[in-house]
Every structure is written in structure tokens, then in C-alpha cells.
Amino acid sequence: MRRLSASVRRMDPEKIKLLIEAMTASDLAEMEFSEGGWSLRLVRRRHESVEPQPTSPKSISRSRRLVEKPAAAPDRARDDQILSPTFGAVYLRPSPDAPEFVTPGKQVAAGDILCVVEAMKVFNEVRATRDGVIATVLVASGDEVEAGQLLMRFA
Structure with a gap:
């Protein structure tokens, strides 16, 4: 594991929360933010299943996750x-x-x-x-x- 230098600050958890809230209130598919040597990338996952799935606040939280790789382009919805x-x-x-x-x-x-x-x-x-x-x-x-x-x- 690599140790970070003292010049790199921790990203403020409140700022992360605000960024997540801003993304969820918009129709953005991706958001990237960098500050103090840290980068945060949020990607909204699209579900491929066409059957309704039971959801809960926990599953909603899981759908907003941090990822290191770019997400695949979302599939176009069928016309029906x-x-x-x-x-x-x-x-x-x-x-x-x-x-x-x-x-x-x-x-x-x-x-x-x-x-x-x-x-x-x-x-x-x-x-x-x-x-x-x-x-x-x-x-x-x-x-x-x-x-x-x-x-x-x-x-």
C-alpha cells in the first residue's frame, strides 16, 4: 500500500456528500471532481433488467458507487x-x-x-x-x- 505525502489532504466527507446529492438531483450520468491531490468520480449505474425489482434505501445507496474505470455507455431504452x-x-x-x-x-x-x-x-x-x-x-x-x-x- 502506498503512503500519501503530507501535502495531500483528505477530501472532506461533507463535500463528498454534497457532490453525491448534486448528482442525484440532476440527470448527470457521470461526475468527476478533484481537489488537494484527490479525485472523486461518481457514475450512475443503469440497470439492464427490464423486470421491476424491489428496492430499498440500501439498494439505492449501492447504485451510487465510486468507480475507477469509465462506465459503459447506457443501453437505449426500448421504444415500449x-x-x-x-x-x-x-x-x-x-x-x-x-x-x-x-x-x-x-x-x-x-x-x-x-x-x-x-x-x-x-x-x-x-x-x-x-x-x-x-x-x-x-x-x-x-x-x-x-x-x-x-x-x-x-x-
Whole structure:
């Protein structure tokens, strides 16, 4: 193991936390930061599975990891899939007493809001990328989701 010289400072854990929070609140796929002889690189992993997976705050934390190698380019979503843009809590209605944005069998137009994903008090609208009919909704309001997780499918 290599010893660091006295001129190299430790990276501030609070600064690391702020950088992680800034990345999760954005749609960045990668972020790199250097200071005092240290480099920190954050890469948001994309999940290749198309089946919904149960998530928890622990699994969300694992999805934000430090890596030493560049990540592979994320796969393009299939045209019939609606994926979460970020990790957070998904909501299928604009407010608790309002009707759901969409339900299975509903016709939608490109640009229609399908649901929102809340990450750190920021509500990210998930919009239809094309005209079509929603075949399935694979999450429930309030579920924790990960970036790239399958939320819905077009028919």
C-alpha cells in the first residue's frame, strides 16, 4: 500500500456528500471532481433488467458507487418501455386526492405526464416519449425506484 505525502489532504466527507446529492438531483450520468491531490468520480449505474425489482434505501445507496474505470455507455431504452430518470419515490397522481396520471389501457400522446419521481424534494416528471396506449404500470405510488428501473410499458 502506498503512503500519501503530507501535502495531500483528505477530501472532506461533507463535500463528498454534497457532490453525491448534486448528482442525484440532476440527470448527470457521470461526475468527476478533484481537489488537494484527490479525485472523486461518481457514475450512475443503469440497470439492464427490464423486470421491476424491489428496492430499498440500501439498494439505492449501492447504485451510487465510486468507480475507477469509465462506465459503459447506457443501453437505449426500448421504444415500449418507460424508465425512471432517477432514483426516488414514484407518484402516479399529482396529489393524493387527484386521479392517476395514467392507467392501463389509457391512450397517451407524446409529452403527456405519466408519473413523477421525487428525489431530494425535486419532482422529475416522466413524460411519454411517443403516442400510444399504456399496457402495464409496474409500480405503485410511493414505491422507491432506481434510475433506469422499468415503470410502465406501452402496448
